[in-house]
Amino acid sequence: MSHAHPRLSLNQATIKYASFDEALALTADAGIRSIGLWREPVAEVGLAQAATRLTASGLRFSSLCRAGFFTAPEGPERRRAIDDNRRAIEETVTLAAAGADGSAAVLVLVAGALPEGSKDLAGARSRVQDAIAELVPDAIAAGVTLGVEPLHPLFAADRAVVSTLGQALDIAEQFPAEAVGAIVDTYHIWWDPQVLNQIARAAAGRRIASYQVCDWLTPLPADVLLGRGQPGEGHIDFAPMTRAVLDGGYTGDIEVEIFNQAIWDAPAAETVRRTIDAFAAAVPVDPAVAALAAADVEAPAVGVPALQV
């Protein structure tokens, strides 16, 4: 078994069936130093309790999943979405403050689907930008970065109308970089002929709010949401995108976020171990960090709170 890379963050969705406490414990015990959290399990234990337990774990916090869902036209549904995003910004502040040093105050935004019965993709996309414009003052006041996540074009109709990193950056660049960035997730963007240029653009503008990795498996399962694999199990070459992210100056955590029924059904501790190994084998970090990781043999043994880098 590899040592966990110091920049690896386990996104909680990868061990979906673990409780909040189990997720923290399994992550820290395996020597992983950071965790990405989801709002539903945080709400289940309560935000204040979640923050307390996160602090006790010694883990960094790398992002909160997820808010957004901005495509409804003006009306009560849209107002509820905006209000929910404001609550999510506050949750992000609390969790980032509770995480260990180096925690990121990043809130992941999923754009939302075409409204029921609508075919106005351009209109839906423009409403996403309008909603973010409403939230930017809150984000700035709170010190939170909104991470606009392009989702694979597979999901353009029924999940997220932001479909490419270039499009996410076109939105983000309307606002200050500290307030709005993009989520660079290999699963969603690996196919894009422009992906390396767009990562370079994102990095140059300090717009990479988070870097997330998982693999593209074929064939897609019947539930097309669940076609993700551990890095190395599928078709993605993680080297060029990772190099572009790191060479561009991204210094944050790298999350592994996997939706996969077989992985969810496996014992969570096994999934955590497999994630550490898969990440080490398939996601090449820059030479400096690689050297740091190699020198890391004296670093936390299992069960010891993680050191910070």
Next chain:
Amino acid sequence: MSHAHPRLSLNQATIKYASFDEALALTADAGIRSIGLWREPVAEVGLAQAATRLTASGLRFSSLCRAGFFTAPEGPERRRAIDDNRRAIEETVTLAAAGADGSAAVLVLVAGALPEGSKDLAGARSRVQDAIAELVPDAIAAGVTLGVEPLHPLFAADRAVVSTLGQALDIAEQFPAEAVGAIVDTYHIWWDPQVLNQIARAAAGRRIASYQVCDWLTPLPADVLLGRGQPGEGHIDFAPMTRAVLDGGYTGDIEVEIFNQAIWDAPAAETVRRTIDAFAAAVPVDPAVAALAAADVEAPAVGVPALQV
């Protein structure tokens, strides 16, 4: 029931289970004036017989599906693919000559998958361009336009590494416009934030080898190849893309090509009628052609060979 639009072409795959002769007869009898053919059913009756029967049908020929599959590295598999593409070019010549006046000598090219076990997407993409470079002299000599078809990014790993219209045009523009164009298929590109600009680019360069329409349905079926619907049944707004294609000066046929198990299982004559109606309702042609279609009430009754526009 609507009159068939004079520019509508029925792609044979839409009535997959009809024999070659049935496909010709059902298309012509319904007043559709053009047909897109597939190589397998053509081969089944034999190329010469297929050409003779196509001529007898009075139909235009709008495209031949499909060749390509260019991603194998140098070696016997790649040579077989190139040879097969040369045969497909000759088949296209024969069928275009056999179709009624206004037939297009267009061969649809599907790029091909990542080679088994390979994660070198950039390499596979570059081999697609290299293969087309080999075929361009044949295409020019034969008077055939190679239509590079970007497939939805959903298929980037296991079917076609050309994923956007922009990428297809980047390849096509390396060669003369009469030799290499792009297939503009709404199903594959509707999600692309750049789609209207890229269609305009294609039109300005006379690079639209064919315009194909069908709809994006959700949820995707278990066989993700078969998630296509009649225009109007899904999430796509056909107006902006169709306007961009026609305003850009594309004067060819517009194919309806649908892969859908329920549509295949329906009686083929019913599918042909539904296609005519769906096209009329959901695919707005430019005002001049719309006027022509409206004036078309004296045009072919069922069973009469179609007039040419």
